[in-house]
Amino acid sequence: xxxxxxxxRRQFIKLTAATTGGLTxxxxxxxxxxxGATPAGEAVFxxxxxxxxxxxRGVTVFLAESEMGQGVMTSIPMLIAEELExxxxxITIERAPLSEEFGSQSTxxxxxVRQGWDVLRRAGATARMMLIAxxxxxxxxPVAECRAENGAVVHAPSGRQFSYRxxxxxxxxxxxxxxxxxxxxxxxxxxGSNPLPTDCVAKTTGSAIFGIDVxxxxxxxxxxxxxxxxxxxxxxxxESRARxxxxxxxxxxxxxxxxxxxxxxxxxxxxxxxLTIEWDEGPHATLDQGAIxxxxxxxxxxxxGEIVRxxxxxxxxxxxxxxxVYEAPFQAHATMEPMNCTAYVxxxxxxxxxPTQSPSAAQEVAAAEGLSRPREFLNKLRRKIDRAPLQDVxxxxxxxxxxxxxxxxxxxxxxxxxxxxxxGAPVKLIWTREEDIxxxxxxxxxxxxxxxxxxxxxxxxxxxxxxxxxxLGKSSGGATHLPYxxxxxxxxFSQADHPVPVxxxxxxxxxxxxxxxxxFIDELAAAARQDPYxxxxxxxxxxPRAAAVTKLAAEKAGWGSTGPGNRHQGIAYASCFGxxxxxxxxxxxxxxxxxxxxxxxxxxxxxxxxxxxxVRAQLEGGxxxxxxxxxxxxxxxxxxxxxxxxxxxxxxxxxxETPLIxxxxxxxxxxxxxxxxxxxxxxxxxxxNALYVATGVRxxxxxxxxxxxxxx
Amino acid sequence: xxxxxFKLHINDRLHEIEADPGMPLLWVLRDLIGLTxxxxxxxxxxxxxxxVHIDGKAVTSCTLPVADAAGRHIxxxxxxxxxxxxxxxRAWRDERVPQCGYCQSGQIMAAAALLxxxxxxxxxxxxxxxxxxxxxxxxxxxxxxxxxxAAHDQGDAPS
Numbered sequence: 001x002x003x004x005x006x007x008x009r010r011q012f013i014k015l016t017a018a019t020t021g022g023l024t025x026x027x028x029x030x031x032x033x034x035x036g037a038t039p040a041g042e043a044v045f046x047x048x049x050x051x052x053x054x055x056x057r058g059v060t061v062f063l064a065e066s067e068m069g070q071g072v073m074t075s076i077p078m079l080i081a082e083e084l085e086x087x088x089x090x091i092t093i094e095r096a097p098l099s100e101e102f103g104s105q106s107t108x109x110x111x112x113v114r115q116g117w118d119v120l121r122r123a124g125a126t127a128r129m130m131l132i133a134x135x136x137x138x139x140x141x142p143v144a145e146c147r148a149e150n151g152a153v154v155h156a157p158s159g160r161q162f163s164y165r166x167x168x169x170x171x172x173x174x175x176x177x178x179x180x181x182x183x184x185x186x187x188x189x190x191x192g193s194n195p196l197p198t199d200c201v202a203k204t205t206g207s208a209i210f211g212i213d214v215x216x217x218x219x220x221x222x223x224x225x226x227x228x229x230x231x232x233x234x235x236x237x238x239e240s241r242a243r244x245x246x247x248x249x250x251x252x253x254x255x256x257x258x259x260x261x262x263x264x265x266x267x268x269x270x271x272x273x274x275l276t277i278e279w280d281e282g283p284h285a286t287l288d289q290g291a292i293x294x295x296x297x298x299x300x301x302x303x304x305g306e307i308v309r310x311x312x313x314x315x316x317x318x319x320x321x322x323x324x325v326y327e328a329p330f331q332a333h334a335t336m337e338p339m340n341c342t343a344y345v346x347x348x349x350x351x352x353x354x355p356t357q358s359p360s361a362a363q364e365v366a367a368a369e370g371l372s373r374p375r376e377f378l379n380k381l382r383r384k385i386d387r388a389p390l391q392d393v394x395x396x397x398x399x400x401x402x403x404x405x406x407x408x409x410x411x412x413x414x415x416x417x418x419x420x421x422x423x424g425a426p427v428k429l430i431w432t433r434e435e436d437i438x439x440x441x442x443x444x445x446x447x448x449x450x451x452x453x454x455x456x457x458x459x460x461x462x463x464x465x466x467x468x469x470x471x472l473g474k475s476s477g478g479a480t481h482l483p484y485x486x487x488x489x490x491x492x493f494s495q496a497d498h499p500v501p502v503x504x505x506x507x508x509x510x511x512x513x514x515x516x517x518x519x520f521i522d523e524l525a526a527a528a529r530q531d532p533y534x535x536x537x538x539x540x541x542x543x544p545r546a547a548a549v550t551k552l553a554a555e556k557a558g559w560g561s562t563g564p565g566n567r568h569q570g571i572a573y574a575s576c577f578g579x580x581x582x583x584x585x586x587x588x589x590x591x592x593x594x595x596x597x598x599x600x601x602x603x604x605x606x607x608x609x610x611x612x613x614x615v616r617a618q619l620e621g622g623x624x625x626x627x628x629x630x631x632x633x634x635x636x637x638x639x640x641x642x643x644x645x646x647x648x649x650x651x652x653x654x655x656x657e658t659p660l661i662x663x664x665x666x667x668x669x670x671x672x673x674x675x676x677x678x679x680x681x682x683x684x685x686x687x688x689n690a691l692y693v694a695t696g697v698r699x700x701x702x703x704x705x706x707x708x709x710x711x712x
Numbered sequence: 713x714x715x716x717x718f719k720l721h722i723n724d725r726l727h728e729i730e731a732d733p734g735m736p737l738l739w740v741l742r743d744l745i746g747l748t749x750x751x752x753x754x755x756x757x758x759x760x761x762x763x764v765h766i767d768g769k770a771v772t773s774c775t776l777p778v779a780d781a782a783g784r785h786i787x788x789x790x791x792x793x794x795x796x797x798x799x800x801x802r803a804w805r806d807e808r809v810p811q812c813g814y815c816q817s818g819q820i821m822a823a824a825a826l827l828x829x830x831x832x833x834x835x836x837x838x839x840x841x842x843x844x845x846x847x848x849x850x851x852x853x854x855x856x857x858x859x860x861x862a863a864h865d866q867g868d869a870p871s
Contacts, residue, residue: 067812068812069810069811069812069813069849070811071811194808196805196808197808197810199810199813200804200805200808200810201796201805202813203810203813203816204796204801204804204805204809204810204816204820205749205789205790205796205801206747206748206749206750206788206789206790206817207749207790208813209748210751210813210814212748212751212752213742213748215746215748221743246715246732263743264739264743264744265739265742265743265752266732266735266736266739266743269755334848335812335814335848336751336753336759336761336812336814336815336846336847336848336849337751337753337812337814338752338753399812399813400812401751401812401813401814401815402812402814402848402849403812404848430752432755433753433754433755433756613808617808617811617851617854618811620850620851620853620854621811621849621850621851622850623850624847624849624850624852625848625849625850646754646755646756646758647754647756647758647759647846648756648758652759652846652847652848653850653852654843654844654846654852655838655839655842655843655845655852655855655856656839656840656842656843657843658850658852658853660853661853
């Protein structure tokens, strides 16, 4: 290796802290980047954690985010390539190692581009300036006569040029520029364009490797049966028939269930089917959906709970008050790739190959389960990571066949590690679809009591929202900060424990509260005898970006025009993850209560756009994901267990149910907002509000079923 | 459940494998032969993620016993084209269809089978052929456009 890059950690943090607002995306360091495939002794220009340039490999970008369809394998390299002046296809993308310089690695909350926007462009620009300085020094010409272009530095007056590969040794010896000049938006050539996604060829030829495709020499394949009742455990096991299945090697009892380990998945599954298991169903064996919601309702009627946010200010007198109860059910993630993980615990080491949103959490879990290391709660931003317990644990993150928040939890990693440890071989654990649906970490169910008052002009003078559920953190997003002026405002939360595990589900609290808040706003508009679009627009007068997207969606949808047949429109707005979104849904209802969504017009202001096509794709996908939860199904509990098992009873929206979707992007030079989740929150209320116009029925409970819409 | 020897014609190559006759073709492809482009998702023929072509028809390999696949022409995503340039694959890239990508082998195989049978499918043809393939990311609008594009490109190609 050449001399380490001449920048102290302190300098780098200083350089970056100003732009990240202290969000410690781990940083830098220097020089001795371990770039596996680079020949020993070859110089590597490693100006920062994300970037290495060497003579043989050219430019390598280290990606610390998990690719689950949201496009980070393209958008993140674009940020660096823009400033580095290289083409996207000249970059090799490698998964970042779990090392100190990257800090905690977890992908969620629609944060990748938001957090990377300044930092990664600076990373590219720093390298570009040092490469230019290196070339200028070699030619003994002023820096101002040189420019970077397409992976090379060009000396304009003489036409000479050096490729980055030729310059990497010299660049590594250049001082770090004290100030970095970033390109102006009008100079962007990559940002704002739609290059072929870097994973697109692999994903159209079957060569993309997901977790389920991992193959390790000597590997066995396992599947697991969990107790179907939450909180239950194994009472008795007869494994004799399972062991007779050809190819079955082991039956392993672990804390969470019984695993059958075999030569291949089919043998493991047949073995699992042949197990005779008696479960001790535990204290929740009679729990059902009705009991959970009855308890929610009782808590909602009391004044218990904690006040999450409260504001009060003088307001005009109220002339009418509305009250309503809204319910949101449990929802499963149902990623198309079921939960899986491959693990190998051997010789005091643990290696895992896993499609995970949080490699850092996976590493922590694997260290604890595989090597009995103390479990620290490391996966927190701004927390100094103690890496000692994590030594000897290697996490290899694959592509994810969907994430949507499910793969932030690492239960399947713990299991794979425990099974490998028990059998002393590499083991790929694959959950069946049934286990995946029945042992998810569900979008929390909530029960919501709302009360709001209007003054004589239709202004909202008070708003009270009492949320009851099992997770404040996962149920309050989208309820506590609303864009509409409400001088008297209170959100209360009552904790109602239940044994159904909950997790983050695409857009988290916004996924329920988008429906609840925007439906209730629609109720207020109706009570004020105002058009729901104009009611919102008037209230959003002080929020220009919110008003602009709402207006754009309404205009593009031809708001107010009835359209063909008996089609009706509904509108909703959401502000979340740093972006503004409005949607207009156009629906019709048949005599049996069957709903057809014909068209959804979506307007988004997500600040400056890195990859417009990805923005459109994420909004299309978010709308379709949200439509499944609006119209198709839900997770319900009976006899202590999930009553759904596979796609026949947890149906997803299909091609023939998919509306035309028009996405319109508001041009902007504001900092980027998130995009992976923002399509979800407005779709349920846009549809529900349209159905109110169509039928006069105000549906306050998801999913919306035909029986809800048939008026007697 | 005694194992038997099966001769499978997969992507124009002959594979001899020994398996339980009831073992689904999906797991023969993935775990015995190493063709992992075909994916598992539901195991009950309800999502289409595992579609392959059997004598040109799109079939869910997760519910097809290997015994029923023997002696027939099996095409997987890996064998759809030599270089990944089947008109459907090209159209898929032009329309930027994949998101997570997991269901896309099934989507592409369903689309290729549709176009082999119906050169210029209308929206109803596309709905009928493609509604059996689920996508949680919601790529359906692009799947539709890519099929229309592939049909158009095929129509233009010299025969």
